[in-house]
Amino acid sequence: MKISKRGVSAAIATVATGALLALGTPAIAANQTVTLWVDSGTATAIGKEVKAFGAKNGITVNVVTKDFGTLRAAAITAIPTGNGPDILSGAHDWTGKLVGAGVIAPVNLGANAKSFSSSVLSGFQVGGKLYGVPGWTENIALVYNKKFTSTPTTNLKTAVANGDVEVGFDKNNGDPYHFSVFSTSFGLSQYKRANGTWTTTIGMGGANGAKYAAWLASAKGGKALTSGLGWDQLNGQLQDGVVKYWVTGPWAVGALQGEHSYKNAAGATVKSTPMKASDIGVASFPSVGGSTVHQFSGVRGYWESVKVPGSDKAVSVGKVLDFLAGPVAQLASYNNSKNTPANQVALSKVADPIVKAFGQAGVNAYPMASFVFQDTTWSKIGLAEAGLIAGKGDSNPAKYWQDAMTALQTVIDAS
Amino acid sequence: MSEIRELTDVKAQKRRAKDAKALYGGTPSLHGILIKIALLAIVDAAGVFAAMQLVGFQQWGYFYTEVAVLLVLNFAYLRRGGLPGKYLAPGVLFLIAFQVSVVFYSAYIAFTNYGALHNGAMQDSIVQAKLDSAVNDTNAPYMPVIVVRDVNSKLEFLASDFTNEAKPIYYIGGDVQAGAVNAWHQITDLQNVKTETIVSNTTLNNIDQAVGYKGVTALTPEEVTMPENQSAISSLKVAIDGKSIDSKAGFMAADPSAQGVQRTYFDSLYNAQNNTFTRVSDGTVFSANQTTGFFESQSGERLTQTGWRVEIGWANFAKIFGDTRLRGPLANILAWTVMFAFGSVASTFVLGLALAFLFNDERIRFRKVYRSIMILPYAFPAFLSAYVWKGMFNDNGFINRSILQIHDNQHLIPWLTEIGPARWAVLLCNLWLGFPYMFLICTGALQAIPAELTESATIDGASPWQQFRLIKLPLLLVTLAPLLISSFAFNFNNFTIIYLLTGGGPAGDPSLQVQAGGTDILISFVYKIAFSSGVGADYGLASAFSILIFLFIGSFSMISFRRTRFLEDLN
Numbered sequence: 001m002k003i004s005k006r007g008v009s010a011a012i013a014t015v016a017t018g019a020l021l022a023l024g025t026p027a028i029a030a031n032q033t034v035t036l037w038v039d040s041g042t043a044t045a046i047g048k049e050v051k052a053f054g055a056k057n058g059i060t061v062n063v064v065t066k067d068f069g070t071l072r073a074a075a076i077t078a079i080p081t082g083n084g085p086d087i088l089s090g091a092h093d094w095t096g097k098l099v100g101a102g103v104i105a106p107v108n109l110g111a112n113a114k115s116f117s118s119s120v121l122s123g124f125q126v127g128g129k130l131y132g133v134p135g136w137t138e139n140i141a142l143v144y145n146k147k148f149t150s151t152p153t154t155n156l157k158t159a160v161a162n163g164d165v166e167v168g169f170d171k172n173n174g175d176p177y178h179f180s181v182f183s184t185s186f187g188l189s190q191y192k193r194a195n196g197t198w199t200t201t202i203g204m205g206g207a208n209g210a211k212y213a214a215w216l217a218s219a220k221g222g223k224a225l226t227s228g229l230g231w232d233q234l235n236g237q238l239q240d241g242v243v244k245y246w247v248t249g250p251w252a253v254g255a256l257q258g259e260h261s262y263k264n265a266a267g268a269t270v271k272s273t274p275m276k277a278s279d280i281g282v283a284s285f286p287s288v289g290g291s292t293v294h295q296f297s298g299v300r301g302y303w304e305s306v307k308v309p310g311s312d313k314a315v316s317v318g319k320v321l322d323f324l325a326g327p328v329a330q331l332a333s334y335n336n337s338k339n340t341p342a343n344q345v346a347l348s349k350v351a352d353p354i355v356k357a358f359g360q361a362g363v364n365a366y367p368m369a370s371f372v373f374q375d376t377t378w379s380k381i382g383l384a385e386a387g388l389i390a391g392k393g394d395s396n397p398a399k400y401w402q403d404a405m406t407a408l409q410t411v412i413d414a415s
Numbered sequence: 416m417s418e419i420r421e422l423t424d425v426k427a428q429k430r431r432a433k434d435a436k437a438l439y440g441g442t443p444s445l446h447g448i449l450i451k452i453a454l455l456a457i458v459d460a461a462g463v464f465a466a467m468q469l470v471g472f473q474q475w476g477y478f479y480t481e482v483a484v485l486l487v488l489n490f491a492y493l494r495r496g497g498l499p500g501k502y503l504a505p506g507v508l509f510l511i512a513f514q515v516s517v518v519f520y521s522a523y524i525a526f527t528n529y530g531a532l533h534n535g536a537m538q539d540s541i542v543q544a545k546l547d548s549a550v551n552d553t554n555a556p557y558m559p560v561i562v563v564r565d566v567n568s569k570l571e572f573l574a575s576d577f578t579n580e581a582k583p584i585y586y587i588g589g590d591v592q593a594g595a596v597n598a599w600h601q602i603t604d605l606q607n608v609k610t611e612t613i614v615s616n617t618t619l620n621n622i623d624q625a626v627g628y629k630g631v632t633a634l635t636p637e638e639v640t641m642p643e644n645q646s647a648i649s650s651l652k653v654a655i656d657g658k659s660i661d662s663k664a665g666f667m668a669a670d671p672s673a674q675g676v677q678r679t680y681f682d683s684l685y686n687a688q689n690n691t692f693t694r695v696s697d698g699t700v701f702s703a704n705q706t707t708g709f710f711e712s713q714s715g716e717r718l719t720q721t722g723w724r725v726e727i728g729w730a731n732f733a734k735i736f737g738d739t740r741l742r743g744p745l746a747n748i749l750a751w752t753v754m755f756a757f758g759s760v761a762s763t764f765v766l767g768l769a770l771a772f773l774f775n776d777e778r779i780r781f782r783k784v785y786r787s788i789m790i791l792p793y794a795f796p797a798f799l800s801a802y803v804w805k806g807m808f809n810d811n812g813f814i815n816r817s818i819l820q821i822h823d824n825q826h827l828i829p830w831l832t833e834i835g836p837a838r839w840a841v842l843l844c845n846l847w848l849g850f851p852y853m854f855l856i857c858t859g860a861l862q863a864i865p866a867e868l869t870e871s872a873t874i875d876g877a878s879p880w881q882q883f884r885l886i887k888l889p890l891l892l893v894t895l896a897p898l899l900i901s902s903f904a905f906n907f908n909n910f911t912i913i914y915l916l917t918g919g920g921p922a923g924d925p926s927l928q929v930q931a932g933g934t935d936i937l938i939s940f941v942y943k944i945a946f947s948s949g950v951g952a953d954y955g956l957a958s959a960f961s962i963l964i965f966l967f968i969g970s971f972s973m974i975s976f977r978r979t980r981f982l983e984d985l986n
Contacts, residue, residue: 076534101534106549108671110677111674127547171829308649311645313645315644315671318670379930407927
């Protein structure tokens with residue numbers, strides 16, 4: 001049997017044309033799905049609740065979990081093409097870049113607006129306009145083990161010199177977030193401040209900068225600040241009393257109650273003894289350099305895609321956003337993940353002493369700046385701090401430090 | 416002799432081609448046809464479905480491309496003969512889709528300022544700037560709202576100001592210019608409103624109790640969630656002075672969840688005709704600058720931070736060659752890249768060749784076992800090995816503590832954190848990853864050298880070293896030279912190992928304005944520029960770099976291949 005080639009082609013053509021004709025005006029289903037891009041932490045904190053809220057209100061909420069490190073870049077690429085999320089979550093200091101990329105819309109918090117402090121809101125503002133919905137706040141404090149330390153120290157400088165304090169930081173890249181505890185105590189400020197907000201002038205140089213650089217250069221060596229300690233090492237050392245204090249945030253609370261393998265002084269791998277929650281002490285930072293400590297605070301939050309306002313799901317997305325800002329979701333995030341609610345109504349219902357102590361330790365904290373060039377600032381300051389601790393600037397710490405800050409200001413001014 | 420003549424005979428060639436056609440293009444079996452049609456039908460079905468979707472989304476460019484691809488595929492498989500085409504068609508299409516088009520797209524991006532501040536099109540920028548220009552007056556009362564429909568079927572806001580809880584004030588109004596009955600005004604004749612309904616309505620829960628003011632009816636929750644209403648409510652701006660939303664008085668706009676309205680005003684006004692924004696406070700005009708991709712005033716002030724993507728000619732290339740901040744780091748990076756690529760090829764080749772010779776000796780027992788073990792690093796996924804090496808190179812890692820037996824913390828070798836050791840670490844790890852490949856191809860090439868050659872050389876009294884240097888190595892190089900060149904090209908762009916092992920680090924002197932790491936090769940530096948440098952992503956500059964790397968590697972390979980042809984002629 002021979003099948004005619006022409007016949008086959010004709011058949012296919014007929015089917016294809018028929019299908020196209022049958023299509024006529026293509027029916028595209030009305031899209032009432034609200035898509036959230038969140039990191040795994042946020043998914044744990046509010047994922048279930050936000051889906052339940054959607055179900056109750058006839059909104060399909062699609063919670064997509066993304067890697068925290070790549071979420072922002074992915075959203076910036078995806079939103080202009082129309083394939084991005086309706087709502088994305090992240091750290092408040094992303095705001096500048098998101099606005100610069102033109103992917104998020106200003107928001108009106110509506111009835112929830114009065115439930116947030118102006119300091120928290122300032123983290124999400126660019127040019128005085130509010131772009132994000134605050135979710136929860138976090139700041140670092142001096143964490144200690146009540147089993148070994150009954151009263152926390154008032155002399156952090158000596159504690160550091162004695163090697164009693166541990167900070168997690170990378171040998172090369174440093175960690176200016178944690179080091180803000182030290183730098184601000186010398187009267188420094190990442191950027192100079194005016195009217196309760198950041199300016200774009202770096203405030204890390206000058207005479208105070210020189211003092212800080214000298215202290216950093218002296219704080220190196222086996223005894224004082226050790227770089228490159230891993231997560232388990234940091235946990236284990238505090239749990240077993242190898243060190244007395246740990247500069248860390250509420251994210252360590254859970255981990256301190258678990259077992260960790262770490263290397264002891266002799267270089268042997270040992271297992272730590274988990275702490276009880278009641279043994280976790282949280283204190284404010286005494287000043288190393290003499291000035292008030294203004295460590296950074298971070299606010300996690302949510303932004304609305306620029307594609308949403310005026311779109312056919314604007315109200316649905318708005319309702320989800322309103323839910324996330326409200327006390328129900330913020331309390332759920334506290335219950336699920338021990339996050340400190342940014343919403344004051346929710347915060348007033350929090351009873352956990354550790355969460356409260358972190359809040360008290362952070363009364364002087366400033367939300368991190370969110371300029372579009374913020375990454376450069378972090379990396380440059382971190383590099384210089386790590387360099388000094390590694391002894392790279394030993395010949396002239398003040399110059400090593402000032403040169404880096406000058407270069408940073410030049411890069412910022414050029415942008 | 417006759418064979419050669421036949422080969423060179425054009426007529427004979429044509430005849431052979433005809434034979435081939437008869438062979439491959441002849442009547443196929445029914446079985447084969449049916450399978451072919453079934454497979455093609457699946458492809459066509461998917462293709463037609465995709466085409467319908469594209470028509471639905473009005474993506475005409477993609478639609479035509481898609482249909483063309485479908486026609487080419489059908490033509491290739493339905494026609495008689497053209498066997499090579501049947502094999503090549505899918506491959507060529509994928510090549511075009513995933514390689515050629517990407518190259519062309521990169522080349523295009525290299526001539527734009529696509530990056531952190533120039534992310535989208537100008538239209539997106541305008542949308543963003545318009546959204547930004549609407550300032551929400553947070554000092555004005557936030558009024559719970561009910562969205563209602565008036566007798567003209569136009570949407571209006573029915574809002575209540577609860578500043579004085581005991582004595583709320585009611586407002587109503589819609590967009591008069593769009594045909595709404597009510598301009599924004601306070602409801603004074605309260606007897607016409609079921610006030611108790613509104614008072615209880617601080618949330619949207621019970622709006623089913625309609626309000627009967629001038630015949631307006633409240634939207635039910637279902638109506639509110641209808642797509643067309645959602646966009647209408649979200650876009651509704653009710654002029655407070657009843658005339659223009661552009662006036663200083665501003666307008667009432669709903670919050671994102673449409674539960675309340677608040678006074679909002681424009682701090683700059685868009686003029687669609689001239690495509691300009693005018694700042695209300697001082698009258699400064701910001702016009703679209705198509706060279707910088709920003710709305711800019713006469714004095715160069717930018718309206719917003721958000722720009723759009725524009726074509727900027729050769730500016731990115733000029734930056735690469737002209738920017739003094741880039742020049743220093745670039746020279747270093749280029750030098751190290753060449754060192755790294757050359758060092759990797761040389762070290763892997765020498766080790767691979769030596770091992771190939773060793774295990775080519777027939778006196779060794781269990782050669783096959785050894786050879787198999789040698790190939791293991793190659794069989795392992797490179798990224799996994801890189802991570803394992805990273806762990807071993809750690810200050811407290813296996814290499815320092817167990818191999819080198821360093822127990823004094825002060826003398827640990829900073830494998831990944833100092834530039835010198837880090838470069839050695841990268842080369843060592845790459846040697847591990849790369850030598851099995853060289854071992855494989857050298858073994859293959861060695862075995863292809865006829866045994867007679869070695870035998871006659873031995874009879875002629877050549878020492879093993881002479882045999883290797885004068886006979887085997889030249890013969891090997893003929894076959895291996897092209898592979899060495901491609902290996903160089905591969906390592907020149909070996910992003911994976913750098914990224915995974917050191918991330919390009921250790922970072923250098925913090926007083927430099929452009930931060931390049933000590934082990935950054937060109938491609939990893941380009942990655943940093945593209946995704947995480949300075950002000951943020953600069954895809955335009957990164958693409959320009961990629962194009963230059965492409966040209967460099969391309970010309971290097973071309974020249975090298977020419978020279979290997981010369982090597983071939985020698986033998």
